[in-house]
Amino acid sequence: MTDPATKRRHAKLLVLDLDETLIHARARGEAELPWPPQRQVAHFRVYLRPGVREFMNAALDRFVAVGVWTSATTDYATAMLERIVDRRRLRFIYCRERCTQRRDVDLDETYWIKDIRKLDGFGFDKHQILVVDDKPRGLERSYGNLVRIPPFEGDPEDRTLARLGPYLDQLGAVEDVRAVEKRGWWLRDDEDDV
Numbered sequence: 360m361t362d363p364a365t366k367r368r369h370a371k372l373l374v375l376d377l378d379e380t381l382i383h384a385r386a387r388g389e390a391e392l393p394w395p396p397q398r399q400v401a402h403f404r405v406y407l408r409p410g411v412r413e414f415m416n417a418a419l420d421r422f423v424a425v426g427v428w429t430s431a432t433t434d435y436a437t438a439m440l441e442r443i444v445d446r447r448r449l450r451f452i453y454c455r456e457r458c459t460q461r462r463d464v465d466l467d468e469t470y471w472i473k474d475i476r477k478l479d480g481f482g483f484d485k486h487q488i489l490v491v492d493d494k495p496r497g498l499e500r501s502y503g504n505l506v507r508i509p510p511f512e513g514d515p516e517d518r519t520l521a522r523l524g525p526y527l528d529q530l531g532a533v534e535d536v537r538a539v540e541k542r543g544w545w546l547r548d549d550e551d552d553v
């Protein structure tokens with residue numbers, strides 16, 4: 360992403376998931392990973408996705424509004440975000456109580472939905488909202504707004520965020536983000552257009 364002083368901000372709302380998108384955390388008792396964590400937060404070993412601070416700062420410079428939406432609890436999200444961003448710059452932090460629980464009867468499991476109608480109050484049309492998330496099911500009501508990201512599970516060689524920044528810049532410039540085919544964006548060559 361380029362210097363905000365030399366380029367206007369994208370008039371879009373960028374919404375970021377937390378777990379496996381920006382960080383990976385393991386509670387006490389969960390299996391050890393081959394890599395050491397960067398942080399210890401309460402009883403969590405926390406792995407920061409490589410480049411996450413730079414990514415957050417660039418996103419905040421390039422989009423008029425950036426929020427975080429996670430199905431985790433507020434205490435957890437607050438503690439984790441403290442490690443990666445100046446929280447005062449975020450437009451909002453939405454946690455579990457802003458998610459809707461759904462049940463998949465075939466798989467006999469529950470999951471969380473992020474219903475983007477809950478973002479209506481921020482003054483963006485649906486074609487101006489981008490949601491970065493590793494779990495597409497959570498956006499099943501608004502796939503067109505989803506920028507899926509491969510889940511991060513602690514790998515220090517992960518370079519996804521370095522590619523996501525420029526890709527979001529491309530999406531920030533289009534009229535209607537829902538009209539763009541975004542699936543598998545991380546598999547494309549760098550020179551490919553949106």
Ligand SMILES: [Mg+2]
Pocket residue numbers: 376377378379380492493494
């Ligand atoms: Mg996630």
